[in-house]
Amino acid sequence: MVSDGYTLLSAFQSCLFYDINKAPDESSSLLYTTGTIIEDHPNDTLKGLLKKHNISFESSNFAYVLPNDLNNDEVxxxxxxxxxxxxxxxxxxxxxxxxxxxxxxxNTLLLQSIGEDKPDIEEFFKDDSNGFASVLDDMATHFKVHIIITYKLISDSLEINTRLIGTSENIILGKHQIYAFFDLFVNRFDKNENYMVDYLDIETLSFLPFLHDEQNSKFINNHLSTSIFVPEITQYNNISSPRQIILTGEIHGQLLKTKKIIQQRLQYLSTSIFYKKICNISSAKLFFLKNFCQVDTVSFMIQNHCFINLTENSIEFQAFSPIILNTVIKQFTLKFLQELVEVSFIMNENTNYNTIIKDLNKKKLFKGQYVVMESSTSEERMILCVRHGALTKYLEDTTTNGDCAVVFEDDAIKQFRLSFEVNSEYEDFICGKKNGKLTRIIENVKSIIELSNNSKSSQNNGDDTMNLTVISSTFKDFKNSMKNIINELPAEESFFIPEVYHRPIIGAGGTIVQTIMRKHNVFIQFSNSFSLPQNNFGITRYHNVIIRCPTKNEQNIRFAKDEILKLVDDFNYMQITESLNLTNNRFESIILASADNTNLNKLIQFERKYNVFIDFPSDLSKSDNEPVLLKIIGNDVASTLEAIDDITNDPSEWCRELTLKISSNFKTYSQKKNNVAKLYNEVIIPLEEVFNEVFISFSRLNSVIAIAYNGDSSVNPKDNINKIVDFITSYLIEQGMTIINKSQAPDTVE
Structure with missing residues (x-):
């Protein structure tokens, strides 16, 4: 790759897989393998490599790929x-x-769930009427991946192992479709004949982190009885990136309900997408992020409810709130861009560029994670992009370990130029009062230090970054300058502590928190997160405490955090706790009553109004429909009880719930999958669709059907509830069951 007069080179690691069409061990049997989709014969380059390294193997089926510019001497x-x-x-x-x-x-399947008349898996898979083999053939061809399926018996279970071989991009493009296929295959083999598949096109890839969030996927799976398969997130996106999610389930009504809920939630989110970008990022740093930071960046997107796209010369950010957007840019710069350093070398005439490259590769420096840019116009210039932690460790090793290769020596390099990217918010932190920190570094080492704040420059579109540059003429000054600069870079950790604990931890006039800051030489900042949006299927607890210090004192952050959390534990014993009776229906009604999460946002505002913490669960088990305690934690009895009253007296926030006890034969009836599907498709889903803010569930264990509803008479007149009960009663009578009694579920726990 050529960029700005430089040729960009990077380390790579590829794999040759052989005997791919064979079972991995004697206990496994081959069920399926695709035809010749990828390279399956050695070319001259590979033959030369194998011969040079004295490697041989006997196999007629293998897969590999090599770069076009491969140099056998550097492999x-x-x-x-x-x-x-x-x-x-x-x-x-x-x-x-x-x-x-x-x-x-x-995929593991318990054989006892299939029964004695279980079909033969090979016969079932190869049955043309099922079409499984032809679907996999089409997928393998379309996504250019090799698919190998084996199976084996383990005690009373059947383990089906599927291996995908191909480029990482091709596997990412097809992964969610292949996963959905095997979900369908396993369920059909498990005799779930009514198992269905549906799909939903998404408007923008910005929704992917929301859909990948574990809280959301667990809620959809556990409470809507639907499996969701979402396209993988990548840092670089194009027109071929998949924009379709796949839904599977055995209850048609639930599948349609889930699809509608997701559509409404995504439609609401699309009304508040905010965008910003950082321009003029070097090609080397962008290439490094794409090749070596993919997994960490995707995790960052999901955790921070944002979407990040790497373009040719910029990084684009999207989030559902301007506050979140600015926080995301700051944190991404801190955790990713600041961690990278570009070292530009001007080499002496007798220095061979290729020698340095070979040393980097053969001695496996920086664990193979680096990018090199060779000047196309001058043989004297070279740029290395690497994590500064890896470079620092290497420089330390050259001092303490005599066997460590010294790649950059004074007789080879006549100028070193370091370049860091830092968030502009940290300018005063790095410079110190009247640039005192930088002045001391300059006095101690013979180097030039430059700081340019892009947020104040119209040429850089007001980017929230600044460039820190250090120029040295000797290897010794280069090492010392780098060490001193890195020592002053900001290190930071953020986490969540309920706002009800903030004032006790800060102390009167800030005395307690100031003592902690002085003790550990750190800066601590508290904020509230009441104004941030609640978009998930559950409450999102945003980080509202930040501990920051120079990198040289980074270990102190953990000590300060531990001391704060200890204070939280101590204050917890002095808090007042009241509990509400949170049933599954109430849990779902709070989350699903509206696409804009009105009820969850109300709970957050109740916390602010009464200075309490509402310990809302991240999930509830739906298996037995047993309620859990919703704890309200406050600093005094009066405010805590007021919060309880405000919640339970809000009819949209806190549903009334009617419990119908059914005759004992309901337990036997609901054990059959077809009966459960019929109950949902013909009773529960239609009633929830017809009547406003009604949520219905059942407990097989307790032989109970529960009806939760908005108690506001303008939303649900009493006649509506009578109609619902009459409809359920008629259905149960048709199935040979009766309602024994009716009762209202209590709001509070005695």
Whole structure:
């Protein structure tokens, strides 16, 4: 890749997989394998590599891919005979190259659930009327991946193992569809003949982190009886990126209900998407982020409810709130961009650029995670992009370990130029009062230090970043300057503590928190998160405490955090706790009553109004429909009880619930899957659709049907509830069951 007069090179690791069409062990049997989708014969380059490294294997089926510009002299091979994989490592300038990787999908099925007349899995899979093999053939061809399925018996269960082999991008593109296929296959084999598939097109990839959030996927799976398969998130997106989620389930009504709920929630989210970007990011840093930070960046997106896209020269950010957007940019800069350092070298005439590259590769420096840019116009210039932690460790090793390779020495390099990217909010933190910190560093080392704040520059579109540059002429000054600068970079950790604890922890006039700050030499900031949006299927607890200090004191953050959490535990014993009777229906009604999460946002405002903490559960088990305690924690009895009254007297926030006790034969009736599907499709889902803010569930264990409803007579007149009960009564009589008694579920716990 050529950028700004430089050729970009990066380390790569690819794999050659052989014997891919065979079962991995004697206890496994091969069920399916795709045809020739990817390279299955050695070309001259591979033959030369294998011969040079004295590696041989006998196999007629294998898969591999190599860069077009591969240099055999700069490649290392590692042969794992047990896993039948040959690892190939080297350096390439092909920015489009993607190595082959593998991913395993394991499905386990209890044989007792199938019964004695279980079908033969091979016969079932190859039955043309099912069409499973042809679907997999189409998927393998479309996504250019190799699919191998094996199975084996383990005690009383059947384990089905699926291996995908292909480029990481191709596996990402097809992964959710392949997962959905096996969910359907396993359920059909398990005799769930009514198991269905539906799909939903999404308007923008910005919704993917929301859909991948574990809280949301668990709620959909547990409370809506639907499995959801979402396209994988990537940092770089194009027109081919999948924009379709797949829904599967055995209850048609629940599947349609889930689809409608997700559509409404995404439609609401689409009305408040905020956008910002950081421009003029170097090609080396962007390439490093794409190749070595994919997993961490995706986790960051999901955790912070944001979407990030890497373009050719910028990083784009999207979030559902301007406050969240600014926080995300700051945290991304801190955790990712600030961690990268670009070192620009001007080499002496007798220094061979290729020698440095070979040393980087063969000695596996920086664990193979680096990007090199070679000047196309000057043989003297080279740029290295690497994590500053890895570079610091290497520089320390050159001092303490005589066997460590010294790649950059004074006789090889005549100028070193370090470049860091830091969030502009930390300018005073890094510079100190009247630039005191930087002045002391300059006095101690013979280096030039420059700081340019992009947020104050119209040329950089007001980016929330600043560039910190250090120029040194000797290796010694380079090491010392880098060490001193990194020591002053900000280190930070944020976490959530309920606002009800903030005032006691801060203390009168800030005395307690100031003591902690002085003791551990850190800065602590408290804020509230009451104004931030609640978009999830459950309450999101945003981080509202920040502990910050220079990197040289980073270990002190943990000590300060532990001391704060200890104070929380101590104050917890002095808090007043009251409890509400939270049933499954009430739990779902609070979350699902409206697409804009009105009820969850109300709970947050109750916390602010009464200075309490509402310990809302992240999830409830729906298996037995047993209620849990919703704890309201406050500093005094009066405010805590007022919060209880306000919640229970709000008819949309706190549903009334009618419990119908059914005759004992309901337990036997509800054990059959077809009967459960019929109960949902013909009774529960239609009633919930016809009547406003009504939620119906049943407990097989207790032979109970529960009806939760908005008690406001303008929403649900008493006649509505009578109609619901009459309809359920008629259905139960048709099925040979009766209602024994009716009772109202209590609001509070005695």
């Amino acid at each position: 290392t091979l590692v042969h794992n005979t047990e896993q039948k994989i040959i690892s190939i490592e080297g350096i390439t300038a092909d920015s489009e190259f993607q190595s082959y990787v593998s991913e395993d999908i394991v």
